[in-house]
Amino acid sequence: MILTPALESDLDDVAALVNSAYRGDGAKAGWTHEADYIAGQRTDAATLRADLAANPEAMLLIHREVADGPLLACVWLEPAEAGVWYLGMLTVRPDLQDRRLGRELLEAAEAYAAGQGARRIRMTVVQVRDTLIAWYQRRGYALTGETRPFPYEDHRFGAPRRDDLAFVVLEKTL
Secondary structure (H helix, E strand, O other), X not given: OOOEEOOHHHHHHHHHHHHHXXXXXXXXXXXXXXXXOEEOOOOOHHHHXXXXXXXXXXXXXXXXXXXXXOOOEEEEEEEEEOOEEEEEEEEEOHHHOOOOHHHHHHHHHHHHHHHOOOOEEEEEEEOOOHHHHHHHXXXXXXXXXXXXXXXXXXXXXXXXXXXXXXXXXXXXXX
8 A cells, every 4th residue: 555645735635534434424434433422523624734734743644546536545643752653543435444445554554654763653542442442453552551531622623422531542563
């Protein structure tokens, strides 16, 4: 899988893709959605632009089968500390989620980070997403035992439908 850095002109497509996968409605959202737990949009182009500007070492990588084709997948990567990179917003178009693209995307993102000096990958997942956590565990990620609070006051990530949300931290050694 070939990943390329997202351009400014890609940000609207990235936001639409992420929102369809994370907050889409019912079967159209695919198996990775979190709409049962969090309402509203997951992101928008302005937020992506601001996050990239605030984190100049971060990479928003995208995948298209052909250069001018539809956006199929994206992932956020950024150095967190020496040898550790954060991976987030791993997204595959919902109607393609049963074609192993998520695995390929994850492997490509790990290879990209390793090429930049990463020895470990860290991520956070909402703790109630058992199926997704298990999917990452099958790919070598382990729960660290660390949890982080859910940003209830920051509606850039949506409006929580529950008051018991938190993030669990997973890591993988590359």
